[in-house]
Amino acid sequence: MKEKIHSFLETDILERYLLGDTSTEESLRAERYIAMYPEVHKTYVELQENLELYAKMHALKTPENLKGQILAKIRAEKRAGNKFFRLAIAASFIAFLFAGATYFFWNQNQDLQEKNSMVSNQIKDLRADMRVQLEDLRNQYIVLNNPNTRRLQVRGNQRAEELKAVAYVNPVKKLSYINVSNLPQLPEEQCYQMWAEVNGELVSLGIINEFDNAEQLLALPYADNAVSYITIEPKGGKMTPSVDKIVANIKY
Template identity: 60%
Template sequence: MKEKIQEFLATDLLERYLMDNVTELESARVERYIAMYPDVRKEYLELQENLETYARLYAVKSPEGLRERIMHRVARERAGRRKFINYSIAASVAALFMAGASFFFWNQNQNLQQENALVNNKIQVLEADMKEQLEDVRNQFIVLNNPGTRKFMVNGNRKARELKAIAYVNPVKKLSYINVRNLPNLPEDQDYQMWAEVNGEMVNLGVLGQISDKDKLMALPYGDKGISYITIEPKGGNTTPSVQNIVADFSY
C-alpha cells in the first residue's frame, strides 16, 4: 500500500490538479486518493499553501477587488473540496463497515449451515435407531406370540452349570432370539461371549454383560442350520471363539 501511495506522489497529478490541468478520470483518481490516504491529503494541502504563497510573492498588481474575488472563489472551492473529502472519508468508512458486516453475516450463515447439517445428521441417525428399535420390538412380539415359534431350553455344561437360557426360533418368519436368564460369576479378567454359526459362517454377537433384565431378548442371526455358542473369553471379548471354553450350545 505504501508503494502505491509513493508511486502516486511521484507523479505530477497533484500539481496539475491544483492547476486544473487534469482529465475527469485523473481528477476522480486524485480526489479518491486525497479522501482515502492521509499522506496524500497532507501533500495536497501543502502544495495548495505553497501555490498560494508563490502567487502572492509574484503576483502582478491586480485590479481593485480582484484579489478578494479570487480568494473568495478559492475559499469556496476549498470548502467544497473539503466537504467532498469528508463525504468520501465517510463513504469509505461506511463501505468498510458494510464489508465487515457482510463478512460477519456470511460467516454466521456458514456456521448456521454447518450446525443445521449436523442437527439433520443427528436426526437421521436417531430416526434410523428408532426405526431399528421398533422393528426389533415388533419381531420380539411375533416370536413370543406366534404359535409357529419353537422354544429351546439351554443349560450350561460342567464349566457353568448355573447358566440358564431360552432360545426362540420361528422358521416361518425366519426370526431367532435368545433370553439369557442366568450367568454364573466369572473372574474379573474374563467375560461370557455369544457366537452364532449360520450357514457355515461364524458371527460374533458380542460380550454378555450382567443380567439386569431377565426378560430381555437378544437377536440371533437366522439360518436353516444355525448353531449358537456361549464361551468364556478374556475380558472385553475375543475375535474368534475359544472352542475349549464353550459353556453352552444349541442348534436351531
C-alpha cells in the same frame, strides 16, 4: 391394533409431518394417529423435543452492540476535523463496517448452512436408528407372541452350571432370539461371549454380560438346524471362539 401403530411408526410420515413435508392426506393421517394413539403422540413429542434441542444448540446470536459501536464511532469522527473530512471519514468507516458486517453475516450464513446440513443428517440417522429399533421390537413381539414359536430351555455345562437361558425360534417367520436370564459370575479378567454358526463359520454376536437387563433379547441369525454357542473368553472378547471353553450349546 399394535401392529397398525407399529406399521405407521415404521414409516417416515411423522418426521415429515413435523418438518412440514407431508401431503394433505398424510398430514390428516398423522394428526389422526397423534390424537388417537398415546404411543404415536409420545413419539411425536419426542421428535419435537429433539428438533427444538437441535435448534437451540445451533441458534446464531446477532453480534452484541454492533449498532451502538457504529453510532459511537460516527459521533467521535464528527467531532474531529472539518465537516467534509469528518463526513468522508464517517462514510468510509460505515462502508468498512458494512463490508465487515456483510462478510460476517455471509460467513455466519455459510456456517448455518453447514450446521443445518449436519442437523439434517443427524435427523436422518436418528430416523434410521428408530426404524431399526422398531423393526427389532416388532420381531421380538412376533417371536414372543406367535403360536408357532418354539421355546428352548438352555442350560450351562459343568463349567457354568448356573447358566440359564431361553431360546425363542419361529421357523415360519424365520426369527430367533435368546434371553440369558442367569450367568454365573466370572473373574474380572473373563467374560461370556455369544457365537452363531453362519455359513459354516462361527460369528461373534457380542459379549453377553454387557446386557445388564434380564429382559434383554439378543437376536440370533436364523437357519434350519442352526447351532449357537456361549464361551468363556478373556475380558473384551475375541475374534475367534475358544472351543475348549464352550459352556452352552443352543440347537434350533
